[in-house]
Amino acid sequence: MKSDRILATIVLAASLGMMWAAIQIQESFIQDPMGPKSFPMLIAVLMAVSAVVMFFKPDADPHWPGVYKILELFGVTGVLIAYAQLLPIVGFVLATTCASAFLTWRLGGNARQSAIGGVLTAVGIFVLFQYALGVNMAKGPWGF
Numbered sequence: 001m002k003s004d005r006i007l008a009t010i011v012l013a014a015s016l017g018m019m020w021a022a023i024q025i026q027e028s029f030i031q032d033p034m035g036p037k038s039f040p041m042l043i044a045v046l047m048a049v050s051a052v053v054m055f056f057k058p059d060a061d062p063h064w065p066g067v068y069k070i071l072e073l074f075g076v077t078g079v080l081i082a083y084a085q086l087l088p089i090v091g092f093v094l095a096t097t098c099a100s101a102f103l104t105w106r107l108g109g110n111a112r113q114s115a116i117g118g119v120l121t122a123v124g125i126f127v128l129f130q131y132a133l134g135v136n137m138a139k140g141p142w143g144f
Contacts, residue, residue: 004058008051015047076106091140096122 022040083099101118
């Protein structure tokens with residue numbers, strides 16, 4: 001029970017930090033009706049609500065993952081941070097191919113399935129957003 005409350009406090013602090021960061025986002029005069037702040041604020045509010053519920057209704061017998069799973073979670077977090085950093089440099093297709101192939105592998109796919117899934121996911125999302133929806137995606141040095 002105590003560990004749930006500690007985690008809830010950390011998540012609540014992180015959500016408050018996200019709310020503060022979302023408020024700091026500069027809005028331009030040309031934007032969609034919801035604006036750039038709405039999605040991060042929605043995620044932060046959901047995190048805060050979840051943290052409050054976890055704080056006041058903790059699990060009676062929480063089961064925490066072992067050291068290997070925790071290290072694996074840190075590894076996945078590192079891949080997602082690298083993805084965000086590499087996206088504007090190498091472009092959407094290459095960065096998304098690598099990240100989604102890694103995540104597919106961690107979810108149990110073999111190397112072939114992960115590579116094919118990564119390419120299909122990246123190209124599919126790129127085509128959908130770039131051409132069907134007209135959203136400009138990050139283009140790397142190769143133009144995609």
